[in-house]
Amino acid sequence: MVFQKVLKGINGLDDNQAKNIVDRGITSNWWRKAGTITPEGTKLHLNMNNLKLHLNQYHRPVPPGNPLHSLHTGKFGEVSPFISTTSGAVERDFSTKRNLVFPPFMTALNFATDNNKSSGYIFYAYLMTVGKVAVEMEQFSEEIRNLYVYQDYQPYYRQGEIMAKIIIPSVQIQKVEGYNGADVKLAQRRGILPVPHFTYTNPAYQAPEKLSNIQEVIS
Known part of the structure; x- marks a missing residue:
C-alpha cells in the first residue's frame, strides 16, 4: 500500500464553502446528488463499467440500464461515485529523447479556475493505492496513471489521475488554497507561480508519515 499525495481542483466555490469541504471531506457527486447513500449502493455503483464512464464519458x-439512471439522466459526471484527483504525470517523447513532465499543480489549477476564467480552489490531500485494480474496494484509490495497472490507452493520461471513491475524508485533506483566475493569467504571462488569495489549513489533518508503519496480526 502507498500513501499518495494528490491535488484536487474545484471551481464554483467561495472561501467559506472551501473551508467547509476541508472540514467535512470531499464527497462524490453521487453522494451529493442522492443526499443519502447506503453500503448497498456503494457496492452496486463501484464497478469497472462506471469507472470507464467516469474516465471517458x-x-x-x-446510459439507460445503468442503476444511476434512475437517480439522474443528465451527465454521468454529475452523479459519479468516483472523485478525480491529480498527482502529475511523466510522458516520454522518443522524438526529442526527453521526458515531458505534467505537474499536478497546473492540472489542478486549470480545473479550479476553469482555465483562468474564474476563481477556484486547490485541495491538498493524500489517498491510499495498492498497485493493483481494486475498483470494488472503497478504501483504496485507483492509480489510473500507472501503466502497469491500467494498460488501456487513456486519452487524458497527462492529467495524472488518481481516482478516489465516494469520499476523501477530512483527516486526509491537509489544506486548501484559493486562486483568482485573472491573477493566475497575469502570473502566467510573467512566468511566475500565482499567489493564493485564500489559504485554510486543516487542524484535524492526519499526516500519512505518522501512519505508514504496518503491523502484522498476532500469530
Missing part, C-alpha cells in the same frame, strides 16, 4: 448522459 464524464460529460455524456448516464
